[in-house]
Amino acid sequence: MPDPKPLVLILGGTADAIRIATDLVATAKYRVLTSLAGKVKSPKPIPGETRVGGFGGAAGLESFLLQNNVAAVVDATHPFAAQMSANARAACDATRIPRLQIRRPEWPRHPADRWVEVDTVAEAATRLPALGRRAFLTVGLSELDPFRDRADLWCLVRVVDTPAAPLLNGPHLTIAARGPFHEADERILLETHKIDVLVTKHAGGDATYGKLKAARDLGIPVLMIRRPPAEPGDTGLPEEAVAWVEKQAGLCPDPRRG
Ligand SMILES: NC(=O)c1ccc[n+]([C@@H]2O[C@H](COP(=O)([O-])OP(=O)(O)OC[C@H]3O[C@@H](n4cnc5c(N)ncnc54)[C@H](OP(=O)(O)O)[C@@H]3O)[C@@H](O)[C@H]2O)c1
Incomplete structure (x- = not known):
């Protein structure tokens, strides 16, 4: 029988993505699928489900989101994976699926840094x-x-x-x-x-x-x-991802069900 829990797609390839998958799986409220580009030979283990390989541009991702009934997307790709983040924005905008882009803070610059x-x-x-x-x-x-x-x-x-x-x-x-x-x-x-x-x-x-x-x-x-700019839309830290997912329409557990 298919799992009735809402499916959260994490765009991964980073330690942040593994942390978010771990946190989301721990809630036991969602199906969690992490997507990897497939550029690293033996990726570190990731809790939940994984898939590997490109989607075929923004249009391919859009089809994937609809075919798999994805409820929310967490873009936890590396800050320099600008193409994937742009595709995620385009596909989520087109399908009206909520999307969070993870932006870890930049390193602080010390006066002695050259x-x-x-x-x-x-x-x-x-x-x-x-x-x-x-x-x-x-x-x-x-x-x-x-x-x-x-x-x-x-x-x-x-x-x-x-x-x-x-x-x-x-x-x-x-x-x-x-x-x-x-x-x-x-x-x-x-x-x-x-x-x-x-x-x-x-x-x-x-x-x-x-x-x-x-x-x-x-x-x-x-x-x-320098980093490429973030895509417009929701951004957050890895530790804020679960709260963001829980806030999205259709993903909040019904309080009447206790
Ligand atoms: N760029 C870096 O410095 C860096 C550093 C560490 C880790 N990484 C990780 O390495 C991966 C590739 O980075 P990149 O800079 O080459 O990306 P990119 O230039 O933004 O993306 C190029 C293409 O790779 C595919 N792709 C990228 N991330 C994907 C993912 N998580 N799942 C499925 N397909 C993905 C997509 O192909 P389609 O168009 O066919 O969907 C995308 O259009 C990312 O997952 C990123 O998080 C990147």
Whole structure:
């Protein structure tokens, strides 16, 4: 027999999404389905149901929402997954399905931080080697193009999965690791590889903040890629997701049923 509980779709790929799935499953009031893009080989376990792979743009997501009778969408994708968030907005607007976009706070900027803010990874690449020649790149596997043929830099590249082939044509070292990353370990990494510039996205969150504290302590400049803006509509923190879901029309438990 189909589960009569309302279906909440979480757009995932982040630790925030796992936390929200855990919280929603714990209420026992909803069917919880987390969607992953399928870019990571072995994702961490997620409570509830999961599905993997793209929907086929905003139109594909719209069909998915209607076919599966989705009651609410929580967009807990990474702050830089702008395409997925735009598709979620378009599909939810078209179907009038409520949508919450999770926005974790940006990292606080300390007076001793040497951040240089830029809009894109490509722009960050143009600031090198003026700002540094030994770069620690934590921008994600799919954003390495601007560094691909740089013979004038040495790059330490951190990705989630061990790649099958070299990631860059210039001199580099790849490390495969999954956060959280602690400040002391990040400091050792920066010192061991004589890193003189860090390139990162302004993701926010505790799990990857350690490298920024280590860079600050070592006086290393940071090329900080600004976040794309949030989609218009409801936004919230991961810990606010359950309360938001419960507030949506049709999802509030009927108080008369006790
Ligand atoms: N961008 C980052 O820096 C970053 C960092 C850490 C984790 N992630 C996670 O990695 C995934 C991909 O990120 P991205 O920046 O490549 O996304 P994106 O550029 O915004 O999305 C590209 C396409 O990937 C598919 N997709 C993305 N997230 C999906 C999801 N949760 N479920 C199903 N399909 C999804 C969609 O394909 P269709 O159009 O076919 O539906 C989307 O149009 C996301 O889940 C994100 O949370 C991204």
